[in-house]
Amino acid sequence: MNQKPHADHIYIEALLKNNSRVLSKIYEKFSHKIVSYVRNNNGNSDDAQDIIQETLVTIYHQAKEKNFILTCPFDAYFYLLCKRRWLNELKKRGNSRVTILDDDTSITEEQEQQVEETEIFEKQHQLFESKFKELGAKCQELLKTTFKIKSMEKVAEILGVTYGYARKKKSQCMGKLTQLVKDSNEFHQLKAY
Amino acid sequence: MKEDSYILFDNYLNKELSASELISFEEKLNADADFKQEFEIYKALETSLASRFKNEEAEKELRNTISKLGSKYIKPEDSVKKKGKIISLFNYKQLMVAASIAMLIGFFLFNNGEPVYSDFSNHNALELVVRGNNNEAIVKAQDAFNSKNYKEALQQLTVLSETNSDDTEIELYKGICYLELNVYVEADVIFDAISSGNSAFVNTATWYKALSMLKQEQFEACKYILKTIPESAAEYKQAQKLLKKL
Numbered sequence: 509m510n511q512k513p514h515a516d517h518i519y520i521e522a523l524l525k526n527n528s529r530v531l532s533k534i535y536e537k538f539s540h541k542i543v544s545y546v547r548n549n550n551g552n553s554d555d556a557q558d559i560i561q562e563t564l565v566t567i568y569h570q571a572k573e574k575n576f577i578l579t580c581p582f583d584a585y586f587y588l589l590c591k592r593r594w595l596n597e598l599k600k601r602g603n604s605r606v607t608i609l610d611d612d613t614s615i616t617e618e619q620e621q622q623v624e625e626t627e628i629f630e631k632q633h634q635l636f637e638s639k640f641k642e643l644g645a646k647c648q649e650l651l652k653t654t655f656k657i658k659s660m661e662k663v664a665e666i667l668g669v670t671y672g673y674a675r676k677k678k679s680q681c682m683g684k685l686t687q688l689v690k691d692s693n694e695f696h697q698l699k700a701y
Numbered sequence: 702m703k704e705d706s707y708i709l710f711d712n713y714l715n716k717e718l719s720a721s722e723l724i725s726f727e728e729k730l731n732a733d734a735d736f737k738q739e740f741e742i743y744k745a746l747e748t749s750l751a752s753r754f755k756n757e758e759a760e761k762e763l764r765n766t767i768s769k770l771g772s773k774y775i776k777p778e779d780s781v782k783k784k785g786k787i788i789s790l791f792n793y794k795q796l797m798v799a800a801s802i803a804m805l806i807g808f809f810l811f812n813n814g815e816p817v818y819s820d821f822s823n824h825n826a827l828e829l830v831v832r833g834n835n836n837e838a839i840v841k842a843q844d845a846f847n848s849k850n851y852k853e854a855l856q857q858l859t860v861l862s863e864t865n866s867d868d869t870e871i872e873l874y875k876g877i878c879y880l881e882l883n884v885y886v887e888a889d890v891i892f893d894a895i896s897s898g899n900s901a902f903v904n905t906a907t908w909y910k911a912l913s914m915l916k917q918e919q920f921e922a923c924k925y926i927l928k929t930i931p932e933s934a935a936e937y938k939q940a941q942k943l944l945k946k947l
Contacts, residue, residue, distance in 0.1 A: 515884060526759065529893060533886050535774035543775055548778040564767055565760065573752040580798045636749050655754035676708065683707030686742045695742075 523568040538583055542590045550598060559597070563589050570629045580619045586616060588623045621659035631698055639688040647681035654678050706736065710743045775827040818916035821939065827874055848873060851881040869900040876906070880913050887911050904934035911940065920947055
């Protein structure tokens with residue numbers, strides 16, 4: 509696959525670096541279209557803001573975790589992501605009488621692929637997060653501490669247990685989480701991709 | 702036992718298995734599909750959670766920036782509601798006709814009234830005093846820029862800027878190349894950085910930022926920026942000339 513970053517990859521870098529000057533360009537250039545789309549389809553400007561924010565945060569996580577490289581123009585990629593997120597949101601709200609205004613944005617295969625990559629990443633992210641919340645409070649706390657503090661020795665110290673116990677507990681909690689994910693419907697849907 | 706598998710996963714990911722344990726672990730991965738699937742999930746969870754918790758603070762800061770930008774750029778509902786109603790009373794066909802007439806008028810006015818970027822984009826020739834040893838790149842960059850081959854110039858300037866990262870003039874000319882090539886984001890970022898700094902190129906960068914706005918047909922922004930160029934600047938005269946036309 510072509511992994512050469514597109515010039516618009518600067519927006520991804522801006523997300524990673526929290527560079528508000530470059531990020532403001534995203535709003536300046538692309539938000540208008542998204543806001544009108546949401547407004548034309550049963551939403552308001554607050555909805556549009558949320559959609560844009562959540563989409564950007566997702567891209568941020570994908571870039572952080574998976575070193576996501578943008579290989580197509582940001583414009584169509586971002587617009588399509590926001591659009592689909594809004595449609596999902598409408599579905600969640602049970603708004604069945606919505607008439608969806610389609611528009612003439614044409615997308616290339618590559619853009620479609622990048623959009624899908626991001627969407628799958630997000631679905632996985634959400635699945636992991638929701639399963640994490642199903643864990644007992646103790647497991648949640650232990651894992652949180654473990655991942656925030658790299659050294660297991662320190663984790664054991666903070667939690668007031670021995671190093672061996674902390675290690676054992678950590679893999680037990682992770683194992684439980686693995687089971688929860690493995691047994692979920694969402695996981696089987698994701699696997700289909 | 703399952704529990705042992707998880708301890709094994711953890712040890713493997715921490716690179717704590719001995720050579721022989723490693724071999725039997727990898728053999729099991731290949732032979733046992735269920736074992737392999739659980740390992741893949743375990744590993745994905747590990748990466749995902751680690752990344753999420755490690756970046757919790759950074760995410761918060763990013764959300765902060767984004768929501769500030771959001772409320773700055775996305776106007777609240779009230780100001781738009783009225784417009785929406787008026788439009789819905791219109792017959793769409795009429796609206797389209799009105800829009801195309803408006804566009805025609807706009808075109809007409811634009812061609813006669815609005816100043817054009819090319820009227821003002823007379824760049825000073827690039828004359829880089831020798832700094833460092835990258836003579837070949839300097840000559841190539843100068844030749845390319847001065848013969849308006851901005852793509853080539855940008856390439857050479859980028860090479861140069863790698864070894865002269867604090868050279869504002871090289872940055873400025875990179876910005877001009879981007880502007881000529883219509884890569885506005887890059888251009889604007891460079892002009893913004895220089896104009897808010899304290900080099901000798903502050904006013905020049907401000908002037909170019911205005912030109913960039915002009916080229917992007919953001920006339921109000923252009924005007925606003927032009928007004929910040931002080932009388933003492935070499936660009937003051939040009940700025941006033943452009944301002945008059947806007």
